[in-house]
Amino acid sequence: xxxxxxxxxxxxxxxxxxxxxxxxxxxxxxxxxxxxxxxxxxxxxxxxxxxxxxxxxxxxxxxxxxxxxxxxxxxxxxxxxxxxxxxxxxxxxxxxxxxxxxxxxxxxxxxxxxxxxxxxxxxxxxxxxxxxxxxxxxxxxxxxxxxxxxxxxxxxxxxxxxxxxxxxxxxxxxxxxxxxxxxxxxxxxxxxxxxxx
Amino acid sequence: xxxxxxxxxxxxxxxxxxxxxxxxxxxxxxxxxxxxxxxxxxxxxxxxxxxxxxxxxxxxxxxxxxxxxxxxxxxxxxxxxxxxxxxxxxxxxxxxxxxxx
Amino acid sequence: xxxxxxxxxxxxxxxxxxxxxxxxxxxxxxxxxxxxxxxxxxxxxxxxxxxxxxxxxxxxxxxxxxxxxxxxxxxxxxxxxxxxxxxxxxxxxxxxxxxxxxxxxxxxxxxxxxxxxxxxxxxxxxxxxxxxxxxxxxxxxxxxxxxxxxxxxxxxxxxxxxxxxxxxxxxxxxxxxxxxxxxxxxxxxxxxxxxxxxxxxxxxxxxxxxxxxxxxxxxxxxxxxxxxxxxxxxxxxxxxxxxxxxxxxxxxxxxxxxxxxxxxxxxxxxxxxxxxxxxxxxxxxxxxxxxxxxxxxxxxxxxxxxxxxxxxxxxxxxxxxxxxxxxxxxxxxxxxxxxxxxxxxxxxxxxxxxxxxxxxxxxxxxxxxxxxxxxxxxxxxxxxxxxxxxxxxxxxxxxxxxxxxxxxxxxxxxxxxxxxxxxxxxxxxxxxxxxxxxxxxxxxxxxxxxxxxxxxxxxxxxxxxxxxxxxxxxxxxxxxxxxxxxxxxxxxxxxxxxxxxxxxxxxxxxxxxxxxxxxxxxxxxxxxxxxxxxxxxxxxxxxxxxxxxxxxxxxxxxxxxxxxxxxxxxxxxxxxxxxxxxxxxxxxxxxxxxxxxxxxxxxxxxxxxxxxxxxxxxxxxxxxxxxxxxxxxxxxxxxxxxxxxxxxxxxxxx
Numbered sequence: 001x002x003x004x005x006x007x008x009x010x011x012x013x014x015x016x017x018x019x020x021x022x023x024x025x026x027x028x029x030x031x032x033x034x035x036x037x038x039x040x041x042x043x044x045x046x047x048x049x050x051x052x053x054x055x056x057x058x059x060x061x062x063x064x065x066x067x068x069x070x071x072x073x074x075x076x077x078x079x080x081x082x083x084x085x086x087x088x089x090x091x092x093x094x095x096x097x098x099x100x101x102x103x104x105x106x107x108x109x110x111x112x113x114x115x116x117x118x119x120x121x122x123x124x125x126x127x128x129x130x131x132x133x134x135x136x137x138x139x140x141x142x143x144x145x146x147x148x149x150x151x152x153x154x155x156x157x158x159x160x161x162x163x164x165x166x167x168x169x170x171x172x173x174x175x176x177x178x179x180x181x182x183x184x185x186x187x188x189x190x191x192x193x194x195x196x197x
Numbered sequence: 198x199x200x201x202x203x204x205x206x207x208x209x210x211x212x213x214x215x216x217x218x219x220x221x222x223x224x225x226x227x228x229x230x231x232x233x234x235x236x237x238x239x240x241x242x243x244x245x246x247x248x249x250x251x252x253x254x255x256x257x258x259x260x261x262x263x264x265x266x267x268x269x270x271x272x273x274x275x276x277x278x279x280x281x282x283x284x285x286x287x288x289x290x291x292x293x294x295x296x297x298x
Numbered sequence: 299x300x301x302x303x304x305x306x307x308x309x310x311x312x313x314x315x316x317x318x319x320x321x322x323x324x325x326x327x328x329x330x331x332x333x334x335x336x337x338x339x340x341x342x343x344x345x346x347x348x349x350x351x352x353x354x355x356x357x358x359x360x361x362x363x364x365x366x367x368x369x370x371x372x373x374x375x376x377x378x379x380x381x382x383x384x385x386x387x388x389x390x391x392x393x394x395x396x397x398x399x400x401x402x403x404x405x406x407x408x409x410x411x412x413x414x415x416x417x418x419x420x421x422x423x424x425x426x427x428x429x430x431x432x433x434x435x436x437x438x439x440x441x442x443x444x445x446x447x448x449x450x451x452x453x454x455x456x457x458x459x460x461x462x463x464x465x466x467x468x469x470x471x472x473x474x475x476x477x478x479x480x481x482x483x484x485x486x487x488x489x490x491x492x493x494x495x496x497x498x499x500x501x502x503x504x505x506x507x508x509x510x511x512x513x514x515x516x517x518x519x520x521x522x523x524x525x526x527x528x529x530x531x532x533x534x535x536x537x538x539x540x541x542x543x544x545x546x547x548x549x550x551x552x553x554x555x556x557x558x559x560x561x562x563x564x565x566x567x568x569x570x571x572x573x574x575x576x577x578x579x580x581x582x583x584x585x586x587x588x589x590x591x592x593x594x595x596x597x598x599x600x601x602x603x604x605x606x607x608x609x610x611x612x613x614x615x616x617x618x619x620x621x622x623x624x625x626x627x628x629x630x631x632x633x634x635x636x637x638x639x640x641x642x643x644x645x646x647x648x649x650x651x652x653x654x655x656x657x658x659x660x661x662x663x664x665x666x667x668x669x670x671x672x673x674x675x676x677x678x679x680x681x682x683x684x685x686x687x688x689x690x691x692x693x694x695x696x697x698x699x700x701x702x703x704x705x706x707x708x709x710x711x712x713x714x715x716x717x718x719x720x721x722x723x724x725x726x727x728x729x730x731x732x733x734x735x736x737x738x739x740x741x742x743x744x745x746x747x748x749x750x751x752x753x754x755x756x757x758x759x760x761x762x763x764x765x766x767x768x769x770x771x772x773x774x775x776x777x778x779x780x781x782x783x784x785x786x787x788x789x790x791x792x793x794x795x796x797x798x799x800x801x802x803x804x805x806x807x808x809x810x811x812x813x814x815x816x817x818x819x820x821x822x823x824x825x826x827x828x829x830x831x832x833x834x835x836x837x838x839x840x841x842x843x844x845x846x847x848x849x850x851x852x853x854x855x856x857x858x859x860x861x862x863x864x865x866x867x868x869x870x871x872x873x874x875x876x877x878x879x880x881x882x883x884x885x886x887x888x889x890x891x892x893x894x895x896x897x898x899x900x901x902x903x904x905x906x907x908x909x910x911x912x913x914x915x916x917x918x919x920x921x922x923x924x925x926x927x928x929x930x931x932x933x934x935x936x937x938x939x940x941x942x943x944x945x946x947x948x949x950x951x952x
Contacts, residue, residue: 004199005199008199008203012207015207015211016207016210016211016214019211019214019215019235020214022214022218022228022231022232022235023214023215023217023218023221023222023228023232024221028225028227028228031227031228031231032227032231035231035234035235038235038238039238042211042238042242045204045207045242046242046245048199049204049245049246049249050249051245051248051249051257053257054245054257054260054261057261057264058241058264061264061268062234062238062264062267062268065268066234066267066268066271066272069271069272069275070227070230070231070271070275073227073275073278073279074227076279077227077278077279077282078286091220091221091223092221094220095216095217095218095219095220095221096217096220098216098217098220099213099214099216099217099220100213102209102212102213102216103209103210103212103213106205106209106212106213107206107209110202110205110206110209111202119200119201119250120198120199120200120201121198121199121201121249121250122250122252124252130257133254134254134257134258137254137255137258138258138261142258145262149261149262149265149266152265152266152269153265153268153269155269156268156269156270156272156273157272159273159276160272160273160275160276163273163276163277163279163280164276164279164280
């Protein structure tokens with residue numbers, strides 16, 4: 001099983017390095033792209049855990065849709081990079097120390113528990129089909145959350161559109177309701193001009 | 198054989214990196230959002246690992262849903278970012294304190 | 299018709315007429331109202347005469363029955379409405395009904411032009427009902443109900459002309475001072491309830507012997523305790539002090555003259571103010587056991603008797619003089635109570651009711667004729683214009699000063715003898731006080747008489763031209779009242795001194811004043827003739843002579859006297875400054891406390907502290923909380939992560 005270990009360490013290393021690149025790079029485009037790399041390598045790791053459906057879904061949905069969206073936004077906005085790196089040095093020690101403490105705590109609790117720390121993956125039973133099992137459970141036991149998640153996506157779509165959509169800027173058609181709503185006091189103002197002697 | 202604790206340690210490191218990223222990049226909104234995505238990724242990894250080790254498919258189902266919600270949240274977050282940028286022409290978060298109590 | 303129904307009808311009829319004149323008075327008109335009222339009270343009076351006949355003939359000894367049980371507490375203590383009729387009661391009933399009837403008739407003439415005619419009849423009928431409930435009650439609850447009800451009606455009647463500011467001041471004063479007395483009364487009743495577990499009179503009287511043996515004590519504070527019997531009796535007597543206007547709770551009676559004269563006659567002479575005296579007589583088994591209370595009563599009575607009489611000498615309002623006279627005579631009655639001569643006190647109560655009502659109604663007749671002028675300095679020589687009033691007032695005044703063979707003589711002399719024969723420590727001083735009050739009484743009453751009916755005419759021409767005797771409806775009650783003032787003393791004195799009251803009044807042998815009186819009483823006529831050579835008679839006659847000298851013959855003597863004794867005159871004129879002291883201490887004190895409570899308690903504590911303070915503290919709190927809401931995203935993220943970190947570390951440690 002050496003090959004598995006090599007794969008694991010390689011891709012986890014790639015993942016970690018690219019994550020570091022996300023937070024440390026000056027260029028926002030570079031951050032986004034390194035995040036994409038991180039996702040890819042994590043997908044490989046998931047494949048190692050024998051959950052192939054999810055790893056493919058990760059790449060298709062997350063990278064293919066969400067990260068592309070990120071890229072769009074980053075490209076669209078004209079970001080003044082000089083302000084961004086303000087305070088980098090100031091907060092660097094704090095951030096690292098907090099993160100370090102956090103990781104330390106989690107790792108300690110993982111390795112302290114001897115049951116977990118010695119366990120390895122047990123084998124799946126025969127005829128184990130990840131997609132099949134997933135489908136069976138998803139459409140019977142978790143049907144309701146499944147439908148709800150569809151609604152969540154609908155709501156997100158509507159929200160995003162209604163937030164950002166301004167209407168076509170170049171439209172020259174008439175807005176009849178706005179025309180009717182106009183009142184005299186919005187347009188005409190009577191001013192009393194006194195006669196000057 | 199790869200022990201579970203190795204996987205879990207990896208997940209913890211990813212989480213820690215994203216937390217550090219939040220602290221370091223507090224001025225840059227886009228990187229903040231990306232750090233949140235990183236966090237979600239590390240949690241997803243955790244779920245997958247435990248689902249594999251306990252031979253319970255519920256973990257993977259949950260990853261499903263987390264993915265959905267993460268996507269929706271990313272979309273809306275970016276929409277808000279776009280609008281903010283229209284108003285402020287800047288993604289400097291220290292300018293965004295209009296909701297101050 | 300059995301006794302019980304008679305009793306109930308006597309009480310119910312005035313209530314019935316009061317309700318009708320109250321609710322339907324405006325619809326049925328004046329004539330029907332006063333007819334109903336007078337017929338009701340008249341029937342009550344006739345029924346009371348029937349009761350007297352039945353009691354005197356020995357048919358009936360004692361009537362004690364319950365009409366209605368209101369509630370029962372713990373299956374032991376019951377609150378009920380019941381009647382206890384014995385010889386003490388029927389004396390009071392007949393007096394009350396007779397005087398009330400006379401006043402009802404008199405009102406037709408006195409109040410004929412008043413817009414509140416029907417309201418007045420409603421009130422005086424209601425008063426009659428309340429007074430009857432009081433005297434016929436057989437338990438403390440009903441007694442207290444009657445007590446409060448007569449106080450209430452007195453309040454309503456004193457302030458009858460409610461648009462007059464002085465009337466409203468007076469009626470509030472009367473009610474509040476009465477209330478102070480009621481506080482003591484309630485404490486006494488509470489003591490009785492606590493120690494005897496019953497409010498019923500007869501049950502309580504039966505339990506007194508055991509109670510005295512038990513020798514209970516009431517602990518007021520550490521190291522200071524009183525005997526329970528003293529506590530109860532003093533409490534009850536304080537109630538009597540408030541109602542019967544003894545010093546220091548006497549201040550309301552002169553002010554109560556703001557009300558119309560008929561009610562001064564009915565309430566503040568004959569009936570309500572005597573309720574206190576009646577109550578003490580009724581409670582004679584209780585009071586006999588408390589030497590301390592009897593001494594206290596004697597002292598109070600003598601103070602009232604003497605000092606109030608002095609005030610009558612310098613007063614110039616015709617009604618106020620008669621009011622001070624009432625106060626002084628109430629002092630007499632209370633002195634007799636203190637000397638354990640309850641029978642004589644009740645006797646004086648009865649005769650006083652008649653002649654004092656007569657004096658008041660006569661004064662009212664004078665006031666009507668003088669077009670509501672009340673100052674005696676502006677009257678004079680009314681003998682020429684108002685003969686009937688003149689004669690009746692003369693009869694009343696002679697009865698008041700105790701001229702032999704008039705009613706007042708019998709009762710007053712008996713009181714003087716009783717106080718003399720009493721063996722209480724204060725009785726010597728009391729005897730001296732009571733004797734000198736005879737002189738003072740005759741001085742002021744004949745000062746009034748001479749200044750109003752004799753001397754020169756001091757009224758203006760307009761009034762003089764209208765001056766004539768009043769209508770019969772006014773003078774007939776005067777005549778009817780002068781008859782008992784003349785003869786009732788003569789007729790009843792022997793039975794009173796004898797064994798009239800019997801079981802109703804209880805006197806212990808060691809308070810032997812009554813026994814001494816009985817020994818020395820040798821028949822009515824003998825007593826009357828002996829009166830001509832006794833000390834009180836000389837004092838009374840010298841009082842008449844002195845007042846004739848000072849006010850008729852040589853008026854300048856009166857003025858010189860005043861200038862000579864100016865300080866005393868000022869003290870008397872200010873009524874011993876009781877009003878000023880009360881106003882300053884109690885009213886002023888209450889106002890200051892109220893002010894203090896408003897400025898500190900209300901404004902600072904409640905308004906600023908609680909109401910304003912509640913929002914200010916919320917404001918402060920939220921100001922602190924607001925600093926957490928910075929609006930910066932990374933602050934929120936930081937907080938979340940920090941919280942998570944803390945949780946993690948805590949979990950690891952535990």
